[in-house]
Amino acid sequence: MRTAAAPKFYETKKFKDKLKQTIIFTVLLAGSVLFLSPLWWMISTSLKSPAEIAQYPPTFVPKEFHFSNYVEAWKTAPFTRWAMNTFFIAFCGMAGSVLVNSLVAYAFAKIRFKGRNALFIVVLSTMLIPGFVTMVPQYILFSKLGWVNTYLPLIVPAFLGSAFFIFLLRQFMMTIPNELIEAAVLDGANHLQIWWHVMLPLTKPALITVAIFSFNGAWNDLLGPLLYINDESLYTLQIGLQTFKGTVQTQWNYLMAMSVMVLLPVVLLFFFFQKHFIEGSNITSGTKG
Amino acid sequence: MKSYDTTIARRGAGLAGKKEKTSRRRMSRQTRENIFGYLFISPWIIGFLGLTFGPLLFSLFASFTDYNITSRMNFIGLDNFKRMFTIDDLFKTSLWNTLYYVLFSVPLTTAGAIFLSVLLNQKVRGMKFFRTLYYLPAILSGVAVYFLWMQLLSPSTGLVNTFLAWIGIEGPAWLFDPEWTKPALILMKMWSVGGGMLLYLASLQGVSASLYEAADLDGAGVMKKFFYITLPMISPIIFFDVLTSTIGAFQIFQEAYVMTENGSGGPGNSLLFYNLHMWNNAFEVFDMGYASAMAWLLFIVVMVLTIINMKLGKKWVHYEGGG
Numbered sequence: 001m002r003t004a005a006a007p008k009f010y011e012t013k014k015f016k017d018k019l020k021q022t023i024i025f026t027v028l029l030a031g032s033v034l035f036l037s038p039l040w041w042m043i044s045t046s047l048k049s050p051a052e053i054a055q056y057p058p059t060f061v062p063k064e065f066h067f068s069n070y071v072e073a074w075k076t077a078p079f080t081r082w083a084m085n086t087f088f089i090a091f092c093g094m095a096g097s098v099l100v101n102s103l104v105a106y107a108f109a110k111i112r113f114k115g116r117n118a119l120f121i122v123v124l125s126t127m128l129i130p131g132f133v134t135m136v137p138q139y140i141l142f143s144k145l146g147w148v149n150t151y152l153p154l155i156v157p158a159f160l161g162s163a164f165f166i167f168l169l170r171q172f173m174m175t176i177p178n179e180l181i182e183a184a185v186l187d188g189a190n191h192l193q194i195w196w197h198v199m200l201p202l203t204k205p206a207l208i209t210v211a212i213f214s215f216n217g218a219w220n221d222l223l224g225p226l227l228y229i230n231d232e233s234l235y236t237l238q239i240g241l242q243t244f245k246g247t248v249q250t251q252w253n254y255l256m257a258m259s260v261m262v263l264l265p266v267v268l269l270f271f272f273f274q275k276h277f278i279e280g281s282n283i284t285s286g287t288k289g
Numbered sequence: 290m291k292s293y294d295t296t297i298a299r300r301g302a303g304l305a306g307k308k309e310k311t312s313r314r315r316m317s318r319q320t321r322e323n324i325f326g327y328l329f330i331s332p333w334i335i336g337f338l339g340l341t342f343g344p345l346l347f348s349l350f351a352s353f354t355d356y357n358i359t360s361r362m363n364f365i366g367l368d369n370f371k372r373m374f375t376i377d378d379l380f381k382t383s384l385w386n387t388l389y390y391v392l393f394s395v396p397l398t399t400a401g402a403i404f405l406s407v408l409l410n411q412k413v414r415g416m417k418f419f420r421t422l423y424y425l426p427a428i429l430s431g432v433a434v435y436f437l438w439m440q441l442l443s444p445s446t447g448l449v450n451t452f453l454a455w456i457g458i459e460g461p462a463w464l465f466d467p468e469w470t471k472p473a474l475i476l477m478k479m480w481s482v483g484g485g486m487l488l489y490l491a492s493l494q495g496v497s498a499s500l501y502e503a504a505d506l507d508g509a510g511v512m513k514k515f516f517y518i519t520l521p522m523i524s525p526i527i528f529f530d531v532l533t534s535t536i537g538a539f540q541i542f543q544e545a546y547v548m549t550e551n552g553s554g555g556p557g558n559s560l561l562f563y564n565l566h567m568w569n570n571a572f573e574v575f576d577m578g579y580a581s582a583m584a585w586l587l588f589i590v591v592m593v594l595t596i597i598n599m600k601l602g603k604k605w606v607h608y609e610g611g612g
Contacts, residue, residue, distance in 0.1 A: 020411075021411070021412070021413050021414075024408060024411050024413050025413050025414065025415075027408065028408060028409070028413065028419050031405075031408075031423070032419060032422050032423065035422060035423055035425075035426060035480070036422065037448060037452075038426070038437060038438075038441055038448065038480065039425075039426075041437075041440070041441060041448045042437045042440070045440060053446065054446065055446070056445055056446055057446075057451065057454075058446045058447075058448070058451055100332045100333075103329050103330075103332070104329060104330045104332060104333045106329060107325070107326045107329035107330045108330070111322050111325055111326040111329065112319075112322050112326075113322050113323045113325070113326025113327060114323055114326075116326060119330065122337070123333065126337065126341055127533075128532075128536060128591070128592075128595055129341065129345075129588065129591075130536060130539060130540050130587055130588065130591055131540065132540055132542070132564050132567060132584060132587065133344075133345065133348065133584045133585070133587060133588045134340065134341055134344035134345060134348070134584075135571075135584070136344075136348055136351070136571050136577055136580050136581055136584060137343070137344030137345075137347040137348050137351070137581075138340055138344050139571075139572075140347070140358065140577070141339070141340075141343075141344070143358075157336065157340060159332060160332050160333065160335055160336025160339070160340060161330075161332050161333035161336050161337075166333065190321075190325070191325040191329070192325070195329075216428065216430075219431070220430045220431035221431075222431060222432055222543050222546075222547070223542070223543065226546075227572070238431050238432045239432075241432045241433060241436070242432050242547060245436065252440055255436050255440075256436070256437070256440060258433075259432075259433035259434075259436050259437055260433075262431070262432070262433040263429055263433045263434070266428060266429065267425075267428075267429070270425065270428050274421065277424070277428065
């Protein structure tokens with residue numbers, strides 16, 4: 001005679017779920033130690049003395065905390081100037097990106113002009129062109145215009161639209177109901193007014209995403225300044241950091257201290273606007289399916 | 290009676306007038322749409338013509354000349370292209386280095402991102418925290434990150450080899466050993482796998498739970514569910530990710546430039562990537578004609594690969610709702 005014997009505790013679904021969760025949690029925890037360790041290493045190295053860095057086996061926590069490394073490294077090169085230059089370029093680029101790309105995206109999303117769809121395909125296909133292909137002619141163009149050793153080649157292109165940002169904003173704007181636009185038209189508003197008064201407020205999350213992405217892009221750009229900027233006083237942080245290595249050679253505590261400083265604004269921005277980083281990625285993914 | 294007729298006539302005339310007016314307004318509305326449309330996209334049109342299309346044509350033209358900024362442009366036919374495959378040994382090295390990097394980094398980062406996203410899509414305590422943490426390295430880039438990895442990969446006192454020593458492996462000299470320089474860069478790339486992870490995570494969250502429930506009823510295991518449900522459902526994103534990261538990987542430059550003393554190419558030219566070689570030709574010796582030829586070859590290679598990718602994509606990419 002068969003009795004409905006209660007399953008042993010390790011056979012229950014509840015236990016299996018719990019076990020699975022514990023395993024995944026452990027794997028994720030171990031992985032996060034691995035993923036975070038480089039950042040820990042960077043901060044720890046930045047606080048060590050040169051002697052301690054050369055020591056074998058290496059230490060994970062500095063024996064003495066040399067916070068003065070930061071001050072000394074910062075003073076070794078004109079970092080204050082470079083930081084201000086970088087902020088200037090990044091803010092100009094950000095303003096251009098947000099205004100121009102949203103304007104262009106608005107046209108592609110909500111204005112029914114002739115040739116719109118064909119042109120939008122052109123926008124998309126430019127995303128597939130490797131930037132290096134156009135780099136040499138762009139350099140020749142900007143040098144003929146006399147823009148070398150100015151910030152113009154770094155800022156002006158941001159005011160001429162970027163395919164990725166146009167795409168991202170256009171996808172977001174497509175989700176805004178047409179009725180809103182039509183209602184505004186009936187009220188006698190033109191597209192410029194609708195863009196400014198209706199569309200911009202409604203697409204704020206996407207605009208913030210674009211702002212952050214373009215700020216990060218300008219902040220981390222090495223290629224542009226490397227090509228166009230010659231004077232040390234006009235350097236950005238990226239190119240400044242690169243030449244700084246030539247100055248301090250193997251003083252890794254200084255190099256790491258300045259690397260921490262250069263990464264800091266981006267990390268702060270990330271924690272401040274985390275939601276938008278994630279949302280930005282979701283917009284692109286949600287529409288590609 | 291008369292008055293009645295006139296009322297109707299008037300009404301009719303009124304209606305007709307109204308109709309005429311609207312049709313005229315509709316006409317003008319289309320024109321207005323055109324004007325506003327082209328006005329709004331004009332910055333992009335200027336950028337496209339001036340910074341993309343024009344330069345593409347110019348570099349195509351320059352690729353058949355010996356242009357070096359100061360000289361006149363002398364037409365030299367296919368000499369630049371011949372030079373790549375016959376005289377310039379470094380060209381072959383750079384092409385090989387780049388293909389190596391693309392072939393290993395793209396599959397590894399794609400698989401890594403998918404694996405991570407599946408893990409981070411489970412219901413486990415602290416998931417939000419884990420997601421943030423794994424994504425964080427992806428936002429870090431530029432010279433600071435390359436310096437960090439030069440330090441991490443330091444053969445004797447770096448973190449990576451210290452880890453390896455713990456598990457009994459004697460780590461290689463990484464950036465100092467021509468055999469290990471490219472794996473070193475790929476390792477660095479893997480650290481920022483969080484960017485791709487986020488794409489896949491968003492896509493995974495769109496996969497309906499009922500599919501998995503149905504599979505559970507059929508007694509499908511974890512692996513089966515992954516290969517027969519998860520992968521097909523996220524295949525459009527895999528396709529997009531592979532396409533863009535292949536194009537990106539072909540353009541590897543900054544890492545090699547910073548990590549090899551101003552673009553020297555590293556030990557045994559093992560980090561002399563295609564774009565680095567092109568850069569050196571264009572901006573070190575100002576051989577713009579030759580650099581343009583290299584640029585166009587890269588353009589063609591990337592285009593061909595994109596077309597192949599798209600053709601193959603039709604076979605394995607699953608689009609929901611037909612297709």
